[in-house]
Amino acid sequence: MNRLNNFTTESSRQDTLQNGKEVGSDDEPESLAANKTAQKWVYVVFTVACLIVAIFILVCNMIFIAACWRTRSLRTLSTLFVISLAGSDMLQAVGMVLQALFYANNWIGAIMWTDSLCPWIQAVFLTCVPISILSVAFVAIDRYIYIIYPYRYPAVMTATRSKVTIAISWLLWVSFGFSILYQPKESSDCGVTTVVRSSYIYVRFAVFVISAILSGFCHASIQVVAMRHIRQVYAWSRISDTHNTPRGTSAVTPGGISISSLRLVKTFFLIYVSHVVCWTPALVTPTFRLSAGGLTNLFYILAELSACINVIVYVFSIRQFRRAIIKLIKCLPQFAQTDTE
Numbered sequence: 524m525n526r527l528n529n530f531t532t533e534s535s536r537q538d539t540l541q542n543g544k545e546v547g548s549d550d551e552p553e554s555l556a557a558n559k560t561a562q563k564w565v566y567v568v569f570t571v572a573c574l575i576v577a578i579f580i581l582v583c584n585m586i587f588i589a590a591c592w593r594t595r596s597l598r599t600l601s602t603l604f605v606i607s608l609a610g611s612d613m614l615q616a617v618g619m620v621l622q623a624l625f626y627a628n629n630w631i632g633a634i635m636w637t638d639s640l641c642p643w644i645q646a647v648f649l650t651c652v653p654i655s656i657l658s659v660a661f662v663a664i665d666r667y668i669y670i671i672y673p674y675r676y677p678a679v680m681t682a683t684r685s686k687v688t689i690a691i692s693w694l695l696w697v698s699f700g701f702s703i704l705y706q707p708k709e710s711s712d713c714g715v716t717t718v719v720r721s722s723y724i725y726v727r728f729a730v731f732v733i734s735a736i737l738s739g740f741c742h743a744s745i746q747v748v749a750m751r752h753i754r755q756v757y758a759w760s761r762i763s764d765t766h767n768t769p770r771g772t773s774a775v776t777p778g779g780i781s782i783s784s785l786r787l788v789k790t791f792f793l794i795y796v797s798h799v800v801c802w803t804p805a806l807v808t809p810t811f812r813l814s815a816g817g818l819t820n821l822f823y824i825l826a827e828l829s830a831c832i833n834v835i836v837y838v839f840s841i842r843q844f845r846r847a848i849i850k851l852i853k854c855l856p857q858f859a860q861t862d863t864e
Contacts, residue, residue, distance in 0.1 A: 650700025
């Protein structure tokens, strides 16, 4: 990650030697010692922050996946792509754990670990970004077909096709990201722009832009049609009330689309917007070799927080997900009691 440009192996080694003397000796200026102490605390803060966020992402997404698996009403095709997104978020959390180890190496002084950690950190983040944005795009395409062509949806979007699409995307981008482990290391730095070849950065950015544009088109088209369907639902409900039709008949539009699916579109749109907003600065900066100074750290912190936002949006905007997660949490003590017995 670009943020690691500020904390490199080479710079750490250079800080330990000055004019042939170890930093920290009696000749060391007090200002330099103060700078070293401040830098050490920066490493400590980043280590703790990465671990806290990574644990939060892992736990939330594991609960989310388990809730979807245990709740039959959530086992839909669009949920498959959402689970793929959750998987990429968990992979991102693993990268953050490796990143925390990298920072810990610097303030503990175990520099020997740093060279082996850097390639794995880069591989994880080169993998999870394309998978994440593609999963968002797959959700948008799935909802686009369902809303725009509801009667063709069962024939076009099948469980087999969805699973094969997800499997191919994961296989392709895992191969893409982890192939850098076999590339010769051209620099002692640990930043994307200095270690990873430009072709990797450009491919990742191109996938992000194309997927974002495609998702934006799908969501814009969905919003137009969804508003029309919602107006039809309200009109149909008024007619039903006039003719004393039993309540609940208007839960489906005349076009065969459920009102709950129309509400679900808003949630997926929020996920799309948060994903684009969080990741764009972090991807634009290394792609165009922009120097953002201290803002670079904030860009990547924002990008990592996108993995937290997904689950939060699902829980607070979709009642089904919220009920499924609460039900799962209530069942955990029963599982623990069964295991002890």
